[in-house]
Amino acid sequence: MDLAKQQAFVEHVRARGGATQQVAVTLEQFFDGNDCEWCIAPNRDEDLALESVRDVLFALRERPEVHDVRVELDQLEFQTYPDDEWPYASGVAVITTLSPEEVDVLTIDAETDPSGGPSPSPDWLVDGPTVPQGHHYVGVWWD
Amino acid sequence: MAAVEQVTDALCYHGEGPVWSPTWGGLRWVDMLAGDVLTLRSDGSVDRVHVGDVAAFLRPRVGGGWVVATERGLALADEADGIPAPWIELWTDPSVRMNEGGVDGIGRLWCGSMGYDRVPGSATLYRVDGDGHVTTVLPQVTISNGIDLSPDHRHAYYNDTPTGRTDVFDVEDGELTRRRPFVTPATGHPDGLTVDSAGNVWVALNGAGRVQCYSPSAEVVAEITLPVRLVTSCTLGGDDGRDLFITTSRENLDDPEPEAGALFRARVDVPGLPVRAFAG
Numbered sequence: 001m002d003l004a005k006q007q008a009f010v011e012h013v014r015a016r017g018g019a020t021q022q023v024a025v026t027l028e029q030f031f032d033g034n035d036c037e038w039c040i041a042p043n044r045d046e047d048l049a050l051e052s053v054r055d056v057l058f059a060l061r062e063r064p065e066v067h068d069v070r071v072e073l074d075q076l077e078f079q080t081y082p083d084d085e086w087p088y089a090s091g092v093a094v095i096t097t098l099s100p101e102e103v104d105v106l107t108i109d110a111e112t113d114p115s116g117g118p119s120p121s122p123d124w125l126v127d128g129p130t131v132p133q134g135h136h137y138v139g140v141w142w143d
Numbered sequence: 144m145a146a147v148e149q150v151t152d153a154l155c156y157h158g159e160g161p162v163w164s165p166t167w168g169g170l171r172w173v174d175m176l177a178g179d180v181l182t183l184r185s186d187g188s189v190d191r192v193h194v195g196d197v198a199a200f201l202r203p204r205v206g207g208g209w210v211v212a213t214e215r216g217l218a219l220a221d222e223a224d225g226i227p228a229p230w231i232e233l234w235t236d237p238s239v240r241m242n243e244g245g246v247d248g249i250g251r252l253w254c255g256s257m258g259y260d261r262v263p264g265s266a267t268l269y270r271v272d273g274d275g276h277v278t279t280v281l282p283q284v285t286i287s288n289g290i291d292l293s294p295d296h297r298h299a300y301y302n303d304t305p306t307g308r309t310d311v312f313d314v315e316d317g318e319l320t321r322r323r324p325f326v327t328p329a330t331g332h333p334d335g336l337t338v339d340s341a342g343n344v345w346v347a348l349n350g351a352g353r354v355q356c357y358s359p360s361a362e363v364v365a366e367i368t369l370p371v372r373l374v375t376s377c378t379l380g381g382d383d384g385r386d387l388f389i390t391t392s393r394e395n396l397d398d399p400e401p402e403a404g405a406l407f408r409a410r411v412d413v414p415g416l417p418v419r420a421f422a423g
Contacts, residue, residue: 004228008194008218012226013194015178028224029192130188
């Protein structure tokens with residue numbers, strides 16, 4: 001864990017309202033300096049490393065049908081984060097023209113559950129991604 | 144006179160420090176006293192990253208990522224969309240904060256400061272090498288503001304706002320020498336500035352609601368008028384380098400204009416220069 005990056009990340013999320021609301025962050029913001037295996041994708045096979053989840057999400061964002069991918073953080077759990085903890089994310093917002101079922105095919109290697117949506121916009125998120133015309137929100141998540 | 148277009152809502156309390164860089168996909172600027180860095184995305188949306196109590200100015204880094212000046216120091220991000228972590232502190236006096244800055248011809252960062260109470264002589268222009276070594280360039284300035292190089296790197300233009308003028312230096316062996324007045328505008332307070340590829344100097348005139356462009360011989364060659372008094376800074380960018388982005392503020396105003404704090408854009412004839420990255 002890069003503790004300087006962890007602290008900077010937590011301060012950013014807190015400043016954006018993350019103590020009481022769900023804040024969305026970019027993939028770079030979430031994964032840079034983060035080696036906390038249990039910060040996302042709970043209950044996955046223990047052989048599936050955080051790095052693999054990261055790679056699946058970055059590859060998803062590169063798809064031409066995908067406008068953006070942002071991590072949906074839960075409300076901040078701690079006032080001061082322990083050295084081995086990173087703010088927990090319960091899901092990922094995918095802005096795309098694909099159906100939830102088509103997204104599921106692309107995220108199967110991250111052991112995701114069936115995606116939610118489609119919805120017009122993730123308006124419950126602070127700093128949520130914009131939704132261009134013709135696109136919608138699909139919620140990737142793990143049980 | 145070039146027409147000006149409002150690009151964003153009045154998002155900022157004190158917008159400042161616009162920089163165009165392909166490394167982060169376009170334009171970034173700061174909401175300085177909120178401690179936030181804003182990014183204009185290609186779809187027109189704006190992302191906001193909190194970096195500390197103050198976000199004064201920013202530049203890309205040579206090896207990727209970016210550097211941002213915080214209240215009294217610098218923070219570094221390794222990724223274009225990463226969140227910067229603290230790197231060095233330049234001073235400890237809490238009555239002084241970072242203000243504008245820039246990068247010299249060999250990748251060193253110019254960091255200007257100002258006192259919160261604007262006491263004359265309380266600020267400094269520093270230079271920071273890529274390894275974090277700090278040198279005082281100009282002691283006893285007051286509100287250290289815009290600084291940029293001519294296209295051949297032989298001259299540097301600089302605003303210490305309370306002087307009411309833009310100064311010019313010769314650059315000799317990387318040092319600023321022979322400081323002298325370049326232009327004294329008839330109205331407004333010189334704030335941020337940028338130099339275009341023909342060597343013209345664009346200066347934001349705070350309080351006057353305008354940006355003026357001066358030729359290398361200090362003649363006014365263009366002027367842009369905005370619907371906001373507090374015009375803080377400008378930079379050139381866009382696909383062809385001919386979009387002049389202008390930041391504005393509503394700091395300490397009892398009667399801000401509705402657009403105060405918005406980002407504006409004007410099309411100009413001469414493109415800008417590529418941004419110089421910090422070597423650290």
